[in-house]
Amino acid sequence: MDFELNKTQLLQRELFRKFAEEEVKPLAKEMDEAEELNPELIEKMKKLGFFGIPFGREYGGEGQDYISYALCMEEISKADASSGVTISVHTSLYCGGVNEFGTEEQKQAFLRPCVDGTSVGCFGLTEPGAGSDAAGVQTKAKKEGDHYVINGSKIFTTNGGFADYTLLFALTNPELGTKGMSAFVVPLHAEGVDISANIERCGIRAASNVVIAYENVVVPEFNRIGKEGEGFKIAMTCLNGGRIGIAAQAVGIAQGAIDETIKYVKERKQFGKPIAAFQNTQFQLAEMQTKVDAARLLVWRAAATKNAHGNYISQAAMAKMFASDVACQVTRECVQLMGGYGYCREYPVERMYRDAKITEIYEGTSEVMKIVVSGGMKLK
Numbered sequence: 001m002d003f004e005l006n007k008t009q010l011l012q013r014e015l016f017r018k019f020a021e022e023e024v025k026p027l028a029k030e031m032d033e034a035e036e037l038n039p040e041l042i043e044k045m046k047k048l049g050f051f052g053i054p055f056g057r058e059y060g061g062e063g064q065d066y067i068s069y070a071l072c073m074e075e076i077s078k079a080d081a082s083s084g085v086t087i088s089v090h091t092s093l094y095c096g097g098v099n100e101f102g103t104e105e106q107k108q109a110f111l112r113p114c115v116d117g118t119s120v121g122c123f124g125l126t127e128p129g130a131g132s133d134a135a136g137v138q139t140k141a142k143k144e145g146d147h148y149v150i151n152g153s154k155i156f157t158t159n160g161g162f163a164d165y166t167l168l169f170a171l172t173n174p175e176l177g178t179k180g181m182s183a184f185v186v187p188l189h190a191e192g193v194d195i196s197a198n199i200e201r202c203g204i205r206a207a208s209n210v211v212i213a214y215e216n217v218v219v220p221e222f223n224r225i226g227k228e229g230e231g232f233k234i235a236m237t238c239l240n241g242g243r244i245g246i247a248a249q250a251v252g253i254a255q256g257a258i259d260e261t262i263k264y265v266k267e268r269k270q271f272g273k274p275i276a277a278f279q280n281t282q283f284q285l286a287e288m289q290t291k292v293d294a295a296r297l298l299v300w301r302a303a304a305t306k307n308a309h310g311n312y313i314s315q316a317a318m319a320k321m322f323a324s325d326v327a328c329q330v331t332r333e334c335v336q337l338m339g340g341y342g343y344c345r346e347y348p349v350e351r352m353y354r355d356a357k358i359t360e361i362y363e364g365t366s367e368v369m370k371i372v373v374s375g376g377m378k379l380k
């Protein structure tokens, strides 16, 4: 068993870390307050290939593995979780689905522009009435000749405000429930697509998150990914992979909070000495770092299993469940260690505390992760 990163992964981590430190971190506070990502930052990340890490070079991707992708997610999210989720939804949920289930022609049409840095993708599964229970999707795609007509509405679509394509899930045969769900690539500039303003949120405020209504949107049959009726399976496969990215995001947020707190406790003096000298501070930080290291190993295990085409479903769910819990605990305790200053917007741990919470909710709540993990334990 090898716990070390290989040479390529180490070089990749250095690149992500340097970029995050120099380009992302200085913008994080301003983007959170503006509730918008800096468009130039997105362009720089696209140019450096951050939007195509685990995809083949034949499609314009970087040809790297899922460990490298997890490293990118950790390092970028350490500086700014909003930038992290932007990459994650695009990579795991949109590109991951097209890459795994698209035909060669579809990959050239819908994957290539998204991994070569031209376009951005998003993922439309959740609806007002269908969250954890994705089987409750009501959006419909009616076949008419050589095309489909889509009607319905999707909520909480990350990247939806500026993405070019969505991987959308709709019922092609409503009688069959999940077996009647199909997946479509829908260009977001198509006639009948209506995109709302950003949904106001507690954290990851700079990320784009919108409601998208589809009214008589016509897409050619070519845009259907997989067979009719395979949509639910495709959605679940995308989410299983996506959980590795979100778990890595949670590790990044937690590590970022620890790093900021260490700087602070060495400087801040009370009772005549730096608060880092108190055993409580040292023990708390020791416990936090141990939990973050454990979470990171769970992420790497799931990513390594995915690289090896093994069954990573439970491992990804465990990683997300554990890492998101760690991120919430660690950021809360970091705020506490920094006292009143930790609670102020001047210091980044305040933002990290707000950002951490969503990792327990999106791409399957922690309760849903427990359903997935216990389901793999053959208890019944």
Ligand SMILES: Cc1cc2nc3c(=O)[nH]c(=O)nc-3n(C[C@H](O)[C@H](O)[C@H](O)COP(=O)(O)OP(=O)(O)OC[C@H]3O[C@@H](n4cnc5c(N)ncnc54)[C@H](O)[C@@H]3O)c2cc1C
Binding pocket: 089, 122, 123, 124, 125, 126, 130, 131, 132, 133, 155, 156, 157, 158, 159, 201, 204, 209, 358, 361, 362, 363, 364, 365, 366, 367, 368
């Ligand atoms: C910021 C943000 C970004 C998002 N991005 C996307 C995106 O890009 N694309 C997309 O499709 N969706 C996206 N989502 C949706 C997200 O995946 C859902 O919010 C999430 O799956 C939970 O669904 P829900 O909010 O409807 O909560 P609900 O399903 O209503 O859950 C409410 C509570 O009930 C619990 N619960 C539900 N069912 C069970 C059960 N069987 N057993 C035990 N407890 C249960 C849940 O764990 C939770 O605590 C995003 C959401 C947010 C907030």
